[in-house]
Amino acid sequence: MFYRPEAGHGLPHNPFNAIIAPRPIGWISTRGKDGDNLAPYSFFNAVAYFPPQVMFASTTAKEDRPGMKDTLAHIAETGSFCVNIASGALIDQMNASSAGLAAGVSEFDACGIEAAECETIDAPRVARAPAAMECRSTKIQRLPGEANWLVIGTVTGVHLRDDCVKDGRFDLQQDGWLARMGYRDYAKVQDIFELERPE
Incomplete structure (x- = not known):
């Protein structure tokens, strides 16, 4: 099968x-x-x-935010954001948010997600997230399409949950790394192996 995106793929869901x-x-x-x-x-x-x-x-955009979402509007306003890492244990809260x-409606409040304050930026973070990265935005770039935007940020502070640091490594094997697949599919990654790079 071959298709050109502008001509469509003919499948029931976009691959x-x-x-x-x-x-x-x-x-x-x-x-x-x-x-x-x-x-x-994702x-x-x-x-x-x-x-x-x-x-x-x-x-995507929202009806009450033409051309963008709340996240992007806040970053354009303040220049800061926090990236929280969701684990398998937090999948229901992540999905609810x-x-x-x-x-103006806080997902923290609406979804019962405990918040904590960031250290280097004026923003909340997910208190139970295995890791959270406080960021200052360095670029907001409009991309082709109706509501496509790229945000790049420099990390100014990192929170690691104490129980996720094992033998000097950040380790989420117990909770599982959470990943988005396609469609409505997600994966909880727990099968980990090491590879040595060739000399």
Whole structure:
């Protein structure tokens, strides 16, 4: 099978996001003039080590935020955001926070998610997240399409939950790393192995 995206694929569901999988989930928390916000993004990843940098893409809009979502509006307003890492133990709360709530309604409150304050930015973080990265945005780039945006940020602070640091390593094997597959599919990654790079 071959298809050109602009011509359509003829399948009942778009295969694009199922091809690029598994994808880590950036559970992004922000604070704006209208309050706190929390939402998961599966177009998310790390992009550099020194200084540490991350990116995520926002690809839809809301009726009460023409052309963008609450997360993006807050980052444009404040220049900061926090990336919370969701584990298998937090999948229900992560999924609940994806609901399209009205601007100004906090997903922390609506979904019963415990919040904690960040250290280097004025934003909340998910208190029970295995890891959280406080970030200053360095670029907000409009992408082709109706509501597609790319956000890049430099990590200014990192929280690691104490029980997730084992033998000097960040380890989520007990809870499982959570990843987005395609369609409505998710994976909890627990089968881990090591590979040595060739000389």
